[in-house]
Amino acid sequence: MGDIWNRRGFLKKSALTTITSLIGAEIVFARHLPKKVLPVMMEVSPDDLLPGKHPDLVILNNKPWNVETPAHLLNDSVTPADKMFIRNNGNPPEEINMSNWTLKIDGESALQTKEYTIADLKSRFKHYSYQLTLECGGNGRAGFYPPASGNQWTEGAVSCGKWTGVRLKDVLNDAGVKQDAVYIGYKGADTHLSGDISKVPISRGVPISKALEDESLIAWSLNDEDIPLMNGFPLRLVIGGWPASTSGKWLRSISIRNVVHDGEKMTGTSYRVPKYPVQPGQKVPEEDFMIIESMPVKSIVTYPKSGAILKGTNKLKVNGHAWAGDLEVSKVQVSIDFGATWLECELKSPVNRLAWQHWSCTIDFPQSGYYEVWAKATDSNGVSQPMVIPGWNPKGYLNNSCHRIAVKVES
Ligand SMILES: Nc1nc2c(c(=O)[nH]1)N[C@H]1C(S)=C(S)[C@@H](COP(=O)(O)O)O[C@H]1N2
Ligand SMILES: [Mo]
Numbered sequence: 373m374g375d376i377w378n379r380r381g382f383l384k385k386s387a388l389t390t391i392t393s394l395i396g397a398e399i400v401f402a403r404h405l406p407k408k409v410l411p412v413m414m415e416v417s418p419d420d421l422l423p424g425k426h427p428d429l430v431i432l433n434n435k436p437w438n439v440e441t442p443a444h445l446l447n448d449s450v451t452p453a454d455k456m457f458i459r460n461n462g463n464p465p466e467e468i469n470m471s472n473w474t475l476k477i478d479g480e481s482a483l484q485t486k487e488y489t490i491a492d493l494k495s496r497f498k499h500y501s502y503q504l505t506l507e508c509g510g511n512g513r514a515g516f517y518p519p520a521s522g523n524q525w526t527e528g529a530v531s532c533g534k535w536t537g538v539r540l541k542d543v544l545n546d547a548g549v550k551q552d553a554v555y556i557g558y559k560g561a562d563t564h565l566s567g568d569i570s571k572v573p574i575s576r577g578v579p580i581s582k583a584l585e586d587e588s589l590i591a592w593s594l595n596d597e598d599i600p601l602m603n604g605f606p607l608r609l610v611i612g613g614w615p616a617s618t619s620g621k622w623l624r625s626i627s628i629r630n631v632v633h634d635g636e637k638m639t640g641t642s643y644r645v646p647k648y649p650v651q652p653g654q655k656v657p658e659e660d661f662m663i664i665e666s667m668p669v670k671s672i673v674t675y676p677k678s679g680a681i682l683k684g685t686n687k688l689k690v691n692g693h694a695w696a697g698d699l700e701v702s703k704v705q706v707s708i709d710f711g712a713t714w715l716e717c718e719l720k721s722p723v724n725r726l727a728w729q730h731w732s733c734t735i736d737f738p739q740s741g742y743y744e745v746w747a748k749a750t751d752s753n754g755v756s757q758p759m760v761i762p763g764w765n766p767k768g769y770l771n772n773s774c775h776r777i778a779v780k781v782e783s
Contacts, residue, residue: 375463375464375466375601376421377408377463379466380407381407381408381463381567382405382407383402383405383410387421388402390421391410391411395411395413399411408434408435408565409435410434421434422437422439422458422602424453424454424600424601425439425454425458425600425602426441426445426454426455428442428445429441429442429445429455429457429458429528430442430528432523432524432525433523435565436460436461436462436463436565436573437458437460437464437602438458438459438460438523439457439458439602440457440525440526440527440528440529441455441456441457441528441529441530441531442528442677443526443527443528443672443673443674443677443678443692443775443777444674444675444676444677444678445528445674446528446530446531446672446674446693447674447675447691447692449532449693449730450503450532450533450534450595451531451532451533452533452595453533453594453595453597453599453600453603455531456531456533456594456600456603457508457528457529457530457531458602458603459508459523459529459616459617460562460573460602461562461565461573461574461637462562462563462564462565462573462574463562463563463564463565463573464562464601464602464621464622465560465561465562465563465622468561468601468605468606468622470490470598470605470606471489471490471491472489473489473490473606473607474487474488474489474624475487475488475489475490475493475543475590475607475623475624475625475626476488476624476625476626477543477544477546477547477625477626477627477628478625478626478627478628479556479557479626479627479628479629479630480550480552480627480628480629480630480631481549481550481552481553481554481628481629481630482544482547482548482549482550482627482628483547483548483549483550484547484548485547486546486547488543490592490606490607493537493538493543493590493592493607494538494592496546497538497539497542497543497546498538498539498542499536499537499538500536500537500538500539500586500589501534501535501536502534502535502587502589502610502612502724502725502726502727503532503533503534503535503722503723503724503727503728504532504533504535504587504589504610504611504612504613504726504727505530505531505532505612505613505695505726505727505728506530506531506532506533506610506612506616506619507529507530507531507615507616507667507670507695508525508529508530508615508616508617509615509616509617509643509664509667509769509770510522510523510525510529510767510768510769511525511527511528511529511530511771512525512526512527512768512770512771512772512773513525513767513768513769513771514526515761515771515773516652516761516764516765516768516771517652517761517764518652518653518764519768520765520766520767520768521767521768522767522768527672527775529616530670530672530695532693532695532727532728533594533595534594534595534596535589535591535593535594535610536589536591536592536593536594536596537589537590537591537592537593537607537610538589538590539586539588539589539590540556540583540584540588540589540590540609540626541583541584541585541586541588543590543626544556544583544584544626544628547628549580549584549628550628550630552630553580553628553629553630554579554580554629554630554631554632555577555578555579555580555583555629555631555632555633556577556578556580556583556626556627556628556629556633557575557576557577557626557627557629557633557634557635557638558575558576558577558609558620558623558625558626558627558635559572559575559620559623559624559625559626559627559635560573560574560575560604560620560621560622560623560624561622561623561624562574562621562622571636572635572636573636574617574620574635574636574637575620575633575635575636575637575638576617576618576620576633576635576636576637576638576643577618577626577627577629577633577635577638578611578614578618578665579632579665580628582611582614582665583611586725587612587724587725587726588609588610588611588612589609589610590607590608590609590610590623591607591608591609591610592606592607603621604619604620604621604622604623605622606622607622607623608620608621608622608623609623609626612725612726612727613666613667613695613696613697613698613726614664614665614666614667614697614698615643615664615667615769617637617643632663638663640658640661641658641661641766641767642767643663643664643767643769644661644662644663644664644767644769645661645662645664645763645765645767645769645770646660646661646662646765646766647660647661647662648660649763650763650764650765650766651764652764653764654764655766656765656766664769664770665697666697666698666699667695667696667697667770667772668696668697668755668757668762668770668772669694669695669696669697669699669701669749669750669751669755669756669757669772670694670695670696670749670757670772671692671693671694671695671701671704671731671747671748671749671757671774671775672692672693672694672747672775673690673691673692673706673745673747673775673776673777674691674692674693675689675690675691675692676688676690676777676779677777678776678777678778679777679778679779679780680777680778680779680780681779681780681782682737682779682780682781682782682783683782683783684783685783686736686737686738686739686740686781686783687734687735687736687737688734688735688737688779689732689733689734689735690706690732690733690734690735690745690747691730691731691732691733692704692730692731692732692747692775693728693729693730693731694719694728694729694731694747694749695727695728695729695749696749696751696752697751698726699751699752699753700721700722700729700751700752701719701729701749701750701751701752702719702750702751702752702754703716703719703749703750704716704717704719704729704731704747704748704749704750705717705747705748705750706733706735706745706746706747706748707745707746707748708735708737708743708744708745708746708779710744710746711746711748711759711774714748715733715735716733717731717732717733717747718731718732718733719731731747731749737779737781739781740781740782740783741780741781742778742779742780743778743779743780743781744776744777744778744779745776745777745779746759746774746775746776747774747775747776748774757772757773757774758772758773758774759773759774760773761773
């Protein structure tokens with residue numbers, strides 16, 4: 373189980389067999405297929421290539437894997453492993469051995485360098501489980517104009533699984549955190565796409581204050597099972613409410629830094645936005661970018677699926693989730709008249725801090741015809757989602773505009 377590429381980046385024999393049967397013909401020159409290239413004539417389904425993933429996930433990129441979840445597949449209150457999106461920056465590690473996997477704590481602001489096996493973590497620290505919302509900073513990128521380069525996520529780069537592990541703060545305190553600590557930075561076992569082993573695909577982190585929050589976890593389990601390979605097996609950081617890029621997968625080390633972590637994709641324009649509003653398409657000097665922290669308020673409609681047809685009744689129960697970074701969601705409303713009027717929904721409290729919240733309402737359509745259901749959440753500071761695309765930025769981050777679905781009433 374696992375990746376379809378061998379260590380040198382060519383298709384594994386087993387994957388070639390699967391692909392051949394999908395195409396229904398022998399790939400005569402398969403041996404000349406370049407590194408990391410899939411045959412074009414292929415109904416690529418994540419289920420065939422990514423064991424354990426739902427067949428209706430949408431592949432945005434296969435080198436590296438970037439796979440999103442259609443909104444209607446996010447209807448579960450706890451995101452099942454097979455419906456959890458995948459955002460890889462490099463190649464996941466191969467030949468993982470959970471029993472000798474180690475996690476190192478080091479850095480300028482660590483009192484000592486320490487190493488833990490997963491068994492050490494499990495036996496020496498108290499276990500905690502939290503449902504945590506992980507949303508990629510680039511979720512919604514497809515909505516920006518002029519387009520921003522990068523994976524064209526629509527709504528589906530978000531999840532809220534139940535993670536189990538130990539508190540990051542318990543492990544950091546065990547190694548010892550010096551007074552001058554300002555940040556943590558992770559390293560994972562994934563490798564750079566170029567194959568250059570001196571390069572790191574991603575190494576991000578959070579300020580020490582966020583790292584020391586109760587809900588910041590070093591997790592070995594998702595929904596009471598091993599973490600799927602593509603989501604970071606056997607160990608990962610889970611930092612709810614912040615760009616999911618801070619939740620390091622295949623976690624090998626955490627450095628306690630006395631400076632803002634300067635690892636791969638912390639600097640330049642990665643996971644950063646301009647410090648001031650800019651005109652769409654404007655060039656912004658690199659020194660005018662700031663690091664994205666807590667994610668903005670957002671909601672999705674997970675039921676019904678967009679394009680639903682209502683027959684024999686004018687009433688429809690609509691539901692979904694809403695989240696607001698480090699804050700709570702205080703209100704969710706829906707509109708069926710393009711935002712002219714709004715109906716307040718029933719909104720549940722989160723199961724724990726930094727978990728998404730479920731909302732629902734029953735809509736009574738006035739007559740048959742075409743409608744759009746728009747959902748809008750408001751956070752505990754009174755800030756709402758914009759109905760249209762918010763502040764354009766060069767990398768297309770933080771699009772939290774209202775999610776809309778189409779409904780046809782034919783009664
Ligand atoms: N080691 C490592 N950690 C990583 C990444 C990665 O490529 N390598 N991708 C990050 C990004 S950008 C996101 S959005 C989340 C995605 O988590 P998921 O693939 O489990 O949904 O993992 C983050 N952690
Ligand atoms: Mo991301």
